[in-house]
Each structure stands twice: as C-alpha cells, then as structure tokens.
Amino acid sequence: MKNICKMALLVITFLHVIKLFMPVNLELLTFFTALLFMLGLFMQKKGFRTITLIFFALGISILVYYKLPFPLWISSLTSMTNIIAIIVVMQLFAIPIEVGHYSDTIEYWLKKLFKKESSLYLFAMLVTNLFSSFLLFGTVPVMVSLFNKALKNNVRDHQRFFATAIMRGYALVLFWAPGAVIMLLVMQVTHVSWSQLFLPGLLLSIIGLLTSYGLEHFSGLNKSIVTKPLPETSSVAQNAPKQTAHIILVVIALLVLISLFEAFSIGSATGRILLAGLLVSTIWIVSFFKNAELKSVLSLYWKGGITQATDFSVFFIAVGLFAGAVDHSGILSHIQPLLQGSVNHLGLYSIIIIPLLFILIAVCGIHPLVLAVMFGKILLAVSLPLSSVSIALILTLSASISFIISPFAGMSLMTAKFLNVTPMEVSLKWNLLFCTIFFNRRTHFCLCLAWIVERFCHTFIIV
Structure with missing residues (x-):
C-alpha cells in the first residue's frame, strides 16, 4: 500500500x-x-x-x-493536486541538508557568535525562518537536532525558549515563502500571484520577528551564556562559511527563479513555484553526486520521507x-446578501473582526488550512473596501497566528512532541502574549504599510 x-x-x-x-x-x-x-x-x-x-x-x-x-x-x-506536487518537491530539500551535514554549520555559528540569550534567540528564530522556507514541516526535527543540546546546557527554561523560537520562526515565514502550504492555498483561493504577496509579506515577517525578539529581550531574556567554540582548524569551522553561503544561495535562487518565471509568464502561479523548487533541489542534490552518503539518504527518503x-x-x-x-x-450567492450586510454594517472594523473570527475558530479545533479556503471563498464573494492582495494578507495573517496559538495545529503538536511538553504550553501559555501584540496595533500598521508596498509594486514594477 x-x-x-x-x-x-x-x-x-x-x-x-x-x-x-x-x-x-x-x-x-x-x-x-x-x-x-x-x-x-x-x-x-x-x-x-x-x-x-x-x-x-x-x-x-x-x-x-x-x-x-x-x-x-x-x-x-484534482483542483488542489498542484499543491500536493509542490509538497513532494519541497521535501527534496531535506536530502542535501542531511547529506551535507549542514546542521554542523549552524552549531558552529551558534557556539562561535552568541554570548547572550536574546541574541541566540533571534538567531534561532532566523535560522528556523530560513530553513522553513523550503523544509516546511520538516523544520522541527532539524531545528531540534541543531539546537537542543546547546540550549539544554546553556539556557534556563530551554523548552519555552525553543518552543517560542521554533513556532514564531516557522509561522512568520508563511507570509513570504513560496513553498509554504498556506501561501499556495491563499494564492489559489484569491487568484493573486506570489510576487504580489512577497514584499508586503516579507515586511510583515520582519516586523513579527523583531516584535518577538523585543518582547523576549525586555522580559528578561538577557542572561549571558557560555559556549565552547569549535577549534578553527576543524573541518566544520573551515566549511562553515561555504555551507552558509549555500543555504542563502538556495533561498535566493528559489525567489529569483520564481520571479523570472513570472516575468516570462511560464506556467501558473503555483506551477512556477513547483518548477523552481524542482530545479533548485535537483541541482543541490546533484552537487553531492560523489558523496558516499547520498545513496543511503536517498534510500531513507524513499522508504519514509516521501510518505x-x-x-x-x-x-x-x-x-x-x-x-x-x-x-x-452557487451556495455563496445565497448567503452573499447576509454577508454583505454584515460587512457594510461593520465597515473597516470587518478587517479586525474577520481575522479574530478566523483565529477563534482555529483555536476551537478547525484546521487553519480549511479556514483559509472557506474564509477566502466568503471574502471574495462580498464587496470589501480591499484589494485581493489585502484579502490574501489578512488570510495569511490569520492562518499564521492560528498555527501558533491553536493547540490542535500540526506545528503545536509536533513541537510539543519533540520537546516533551504539552500542546497547550507550546501554543497558548507561551505564545498568546506575542500573538496578541503582533495582531494588535503593530499588525494594523503593518497591513497599511503592506498596502502601500502593494500599490508601489503595482504602479512602478508591474506596470
């Protein structure tokens, strides 16, 4: 079977x-x-x-x-089988990560550069954010293998430290990563392209990361840590700069290829992501063709990774x-008058109420991916004082926060399992305050900036 x-x-x-x-x-x-x-x-x-x-x-x-x-x-x-194809392709990135032992490079920089809990926290979030852009749900076990030992030995309350860094780093990549499932769903539902979402989404992601760092730093996460760096003569230390460049180059290559395919109108919005992911992952894997470990890693991928x-x-x-x-x-046409009346009554407050309703339903157990489809269909059926890109950003914001604070979401369950804590601790106890701050005035400000970026791109780049 x-x-x-x-x-x-x-x-x-x-x-x-x-x-x-x-x-x-x-x-x-x-x-x-x-x-x-x-x-x-x-x-x-x-x-x-x-x-x-x-x-x-x-x-x-x-x-x-x-x-x-x-x-x-x-x-x-068959309408969403294109998303299935992208998930399969994005899993290929785990192969060169394993063969090339890139985890050793991350551990090297961790021990060499960071002396404070707050700076280490920002580093952990940024690494999670970067790896999540192509590893997706496979990020959790990779991050645990990278950081767990160092955090246990050097950070007080390491489980909370780790859980919040992983959850926030992962959820905030959903705003811009071309291979993120929620991004693909939102693009499919709202009919917007990845290039329209990238700049405003990246802006939201950056402000979210800075908000998280500021919250932890000023709440007491500033204790000094002591790590023993690896000798500069070791092979890991010598390879670290090159392997770091590889990871950054992979992310840049993905973004550039997707943009080029879009500029030349090659394929559909999701098709470009599929093709770019396949090309970059294949080239990366082929670069390890002479590595003795490649065959065994490919075998493990075939036995369990792809499933x-x-x-x-x-x-x-x-x-x-x-x-x-x-x-x-035509179901939506029957309920459209009721929805339109509610939106007209709420006015601009609907921009706040819609994400709140989305998040509350997600916390009760409905998966954010399902809600993104349902809310996307509903929002596009009514006349809102918003563009399709703004609606896509609202859906992505709602899903991102839902992935963090819903104890039923896959990331909460997976992170809790690897850290031996409860999903309630990972989601609500440790992350509710951050999500509240991020959703509050800062987020409304972000959405306004995102709208400005969107208008700028439309006027000066697309046209």
Missing part, C-alpha cells in the same frame, strides 16, 4: 511538471488522485482522517444535491473537492 501511494504521489508530481509545458491526460491525473485518496486514507493519522472524511462527504453531498455534471466532479477532485506528504495530500484532495463543489454550486 505504501509503495502504491509513493508511486501515485510521484506520478501526480510528474504530471504537474509536464503540465507546465503541454496538456496532460486529465483521466490519468484523476485515476492516480483517486488511487492516492483511497489508499492514503488508511495511512492517515486519526485526526487528519476525520476532518478529511468530513470535507469529502460535504463535497460529495453538494455535488449530488445540486446535480452537478461529472466533469465538475473530476475537476474538483510524510500522504496526510496532507489526502486532506487536500478532500478540501479541493469541497471547494470545487462550493464554487460551482
């Missing part, structure tokens, strides 16, 4: 790469999508399986009730079916 799921994931990814240059057989894509869904359900964790089945049942019910034609069933079922995408893949198939059914059924 696992091998069939692996093959289905690879075929879906391959078909979406081919689709960038020529039409693909829709029946073939539908077959492997259905195959992955049916077999993948048995491999899903219980929590994911429940929410997947709920949205699948809702989608089927809407399609049947409104007697929608079968071609719409097929297009809805990590199954949970999300099956989930996205169900959500895609539901979103397609809602799109074509």
Whole structure:
C-alpha cells in the first residue's frame, strides 16, 4: 500500500511538471488522485482522517444535491493536486541538508557568535525562518537536532525558549515563502500571484520577528551564556562559511527563479513555484553526486520521507473537492446578501473582526488550512473596501497566528512532541502574549504599510 501511494504521489508530481509545458491526460491525473485518496486514507493519522472524511462527504453531498455534471466532479477532485506536487518537491530539500551535514554549520555559528540569550534567540528564530522556507514541516526535527543540546546546557527554561523560537520562526515565514502550504492555498483561493504577496509579506515577517525578539529581550531574556567554540582548524569551522553561503544561495535562487518565471509568464502561479523548487533541489542534490552518503539518504527518503506528504495530500484532495463543489454550486450567492450586510454594517472594523473570527475558530479545533479556503471563498464573494492582495494578507495573517496559538495545529503538536511538553504550553501559555501584540496595533500598521508596498509594486514594477 505504501509503495502504491509513493508511486501515485510521484506520478501526480510528474504530471504537474509536464503540465507546465503541454496538456496532460486529465483521466490519468484523476485515476492516480483517486488511487492516492483511497489508499492514503488508511495511512492517515486519526485526526487528519476525520476532518478529511468530513470535507469529502460535504463535497460529495453538494455535488449530488445540486446535480452537478461529472466533469465538475473530476475537476474538483484534482483542483488542489498542484499543491500536493509542490509538497513532494519541497521535501527534496531535506536530502542535501542531511547529506551535507549542514546542521554542523549552524552549531558552529551558534557556539562561535552568541554570548547572550536574546541574541541566540533571534538567531534561532532566523535560522528556523530560513530553513522553513523550503523544509516546511520538516523544520522541527532539524531545528531540534541543531539546537537542543546547546540550549539544554546553556539556557534556563530551554523548552519555552525553543518552543517560542521554533513556532514564531516557522509561522512568520508563511507570509513570504513560496513553498509554504498556506501561501499556495491563499494564492489559489484569491487568484493573486506570489510576487504580489512577497514584499508586503516579507515586511510583515520582519516586523513579527523583531516584535518577538523585543518582547523576549525586555522580559528578561538577557542572561549571558557560555559556549565552547569549535577549534578553527576543524573541518566544520573551515566549511562553515561555504555551507552558509549555500543555504542563502538556495533561498535566493528559489525567489529569483520564481520571479523570472513570472516575468516570462511560464506556467501558473503555483506551477512556477513547483518548477523552481524542482530545479533548485535537483541541482543541490546533484552537487553531492560523489558523496558516499547520498545513496543511503536517498534510500531513507524513499522508504519514509516521501510518505510524510500522504496526510496532507489526502486532506487536500478532500478540501479541493469541497471547494470545487462550493464554487460551482452557487451556495455563496445565497448567503452573499447576509454577508454583505454584515460587512457594510461593520465597515473597516470587518478587517479586525474577520481575522479574530478566523483565529477563534482555529483555536476551537478547525484546521487553519480549511479556514483559509472557506474564509477566502466568503471574502471574495462580498464587496470589501480591499484589494485581493489585502484579502490574501489578512488570510495569511490569520492562518499564521492560528498555527501558533491553536493547540490542535500540526506545528503545536509536533513541537510539543519533540520537546516533551504539552500542546497547550507550546501554543497558548507561551505564545498568546506575542500573538496578541503582533495582531494588535503593530499588525494594523503593518497591513497599511503592506498596502502601500502593494500599490508601489503595482504602479512602478508591474506596470
């Protein structure tokens, strides 16, 4: 069953790469999508399986009730398989990270440069932010292996230190990282391009990182730490500058390639991210062709790494079916007058109420990825005094905060598991104050600046 799921994931990814240059057989894509869904359900964790089945049942019910034609069933079922392909490709970046022992480089800089808890905290957030841009959910185990030993030995309350740095560093990359799942969903729902979101999203991310650093620094995180640096003659010390340059170059290459593909109108918005990720990860892996460890790491990836995408893949198939059914059924047109009346009554306050409602529902257990689709459809159905880019930023902001403070979100559960603490500690106890500050006046200011950046880009760059 696992091998069939692996093959289905690879075929879906391959078909979406081919689709960038020529039409693909829709029946073939539908077959492997259905195959992955049916077999993948048995491999899903219980929590994911429940929410997947709920949205699948809702989608089927809407399609049947409104007697929608079968071609719409097929297009809805495969509507989010492009996101599945991107998840599979982005997981490839874990291979060169493991083969090249880049974790040793991070440990070297950690021991060499940082003498205060606050500066180490900022470093941990920045490294998490950088790695999350291409490792996504795989960032947590990598960060734990990088920092855990050093933090245990040198930082008081190291679990809180680590949990907040990881959660905030990861969540704040969602504003600009081209491979982030929430970014892809928001782009798909709001029909905006990554280049339109990058600059305002990066601005929000930077201010979020600085807010987090300031909060921790002024709340007492300023104790000196003692670390024993590695000898400058060691191979790790000699390779550190070069490997640091590799990581930075990978991120820059991803961003530049996506921008170039967009400038030359190559593929769709998500297709450009898929192609850029595939090219950069492949080149990085090939650069280790002569490394003796490559074969064993590739073998481990095939045995277990690629199947990590199954949970999300099956989930996205169900959500895609539901979103397609809602799109074509006309359900939103029935509730649009009520929504429009509420928005008209609230006016600009709706910009505050919508993210708050999103976050509160997420804290109650509904996954932020599901809410991004649902709220995106609703917001685009009503007339708001906002552009599509501003709506996309609001959705991303809401999802980012939800990923931090929801004890049911995957990042909270994963971080809690690796640090041997509870999800409630990771989410609400340690991160609620930061999320409140970030969401408050600073965020409204950020959104205003983001709107200005968006207008500037539209006027002077796009035009």
